[in-house]
Amino acid sequence: MSDxxxxxxxxxxxxxxxxxxxxxxxxxxxxxxxxxxxxVAVLIATFAFRAPQLAARRRQSGPRRRAA
Structure with missing residues (x-):
């Protein structure tokens, strides 16, 4: 057992x-x-994930348009 x-x-x-x-x-x-x-038992998360890149999504969606 590890401590x-x-x-x-x-x-x-x-x-x-x-x-x-x-x-x-x-x-x-x-x-x-x-x-x-x-x-008490705990579960240690042993995986990693990348956070979404907001700037990349904005570039892909194109320019925003506004009503005049």
Whole structure:
């Protein structure tokens, strides 16, 4: 099991969290962690995505027209 310290909302403080035995085969890289103080489970997001580029969308949509 791997340990790391994170803020726990339930305990209202920094607590050690550990990864439980993972049935999905992640091993120590399992995105599920459990607070050793109260047992609350958290899921760590392990993916990244790009934010939409607003300027590129504006250029593709063309100039805006206004009523006179």
């Amino acid at each position: 790391r310290e994170l803020y726990c909302d339930s305990c209202e403080g920094v607590q050690p969290f550990e990864a439980p035995p993972c049935a999905d085969g992640h091993g120590i890289d399992c995105p599920e962690l459990i607070c050793t103080g109260c047992g």
